[in-house]
């Protein structure tokens with residue numbers, strides 16, 4: 001415990017250094033448009049490599065494309081394992097109107113107790129914190145059992161083809177770890193039992209459902225001669241509105257949440273919605289999360305049909321946004337869609353995955369350590 005106290009003190013003392021590091025990171029314009037040449041993460045990788053070398057920490061740069069780079073630094077542990085990987089991305093999204101910014105987006109200005117700039121919150125802040133943690137542990141000379149690895153990668157904002165995707169394919173050993181911490185979780189959440197912090201271990205999947213409905217065109221002056229597809233659309237929309245998703249409270253989130261609600265009863269399939277409503281009064285976000293993590297969503301978002309104001313439309317396309325829980329595979333989604341479209345003549349559909357659902361184990365020594 002005394003060692004932990006010493007580390008916290010060292011972290012406090014290094015606060016200004018951390019601020020400067022983040023400001024430096026922001027000054028590198030690592031804007032990622034998704035169209036090459038873009039990103040330009042390599043100069044920033046070189047800057048970090050030199051800075052780490054000054055701290056006696058070796059790192060390597062893995063170039064994944066022209067001017068694209070990934071930096072991996074390691075503080076070796078005596079036994080090598082369990083390895084912990086701090087993940088971060090050093091690319092940022094483009095700036096639309098620089099003149100709208102209070103401070104130039106790549107200035108890394110420190111003002112009003114804040115650090116301003118593109119990437120200050122997503123996610124050069126966390127990269128700076130991860131690197132400072134590595135450096136402080138190195139300075140403290142604390143013997144580690146397993147390796148601590150920091151990977152500052154390129155190209156997260158457009159899918160990671162030159163970043164973690166590239167590393168996983170071409171240099172998996174450099175980032176192989178037993179545990180990994182990435183951006184996304186960790187935010188403070190108000191609950192009836194006080195502020196809590198979330199550990200995110202998975203994400204819902206996302207699919208696009210493209211439904212095509214087929215009718216028969218005719219002149220609008222004699223609609224009885226055709227089959228107006230808009231009424232099929234109306235029926236499909238009505239069914240989607242009434243669609244009842246299967247409720248599932250098996251995610252570890254619900255077990256942890258029960259304690260924070262201070263009601264002495266577990267969250268169940270039967271009470272989850274009532275509890276979500278109640279919780280929304282204290283925390284709108286957490287109440288919404290209770291709903292989101294307990295069901296698949298299937299939401300109509302776009303529709304398109306008709307070619308002329310005096311023609312009965314024959315074809316209509318309806319697009320829905322679908323979000324799935326970790327155990328809900330494509331076959332599960334298809335069963336739901338088949339049910340919605342049952343008996344509607346001329347209905348076809350296609351499912352397009354834009355993100356496959358994933359979940360890591362929650363019940364781990366790392367999660368326990370974070371909690372304690």
Ligand SMILES: [Zn+2]
Nearest residue numbers: 122123156183
């Ligand atoms: Zn990010």
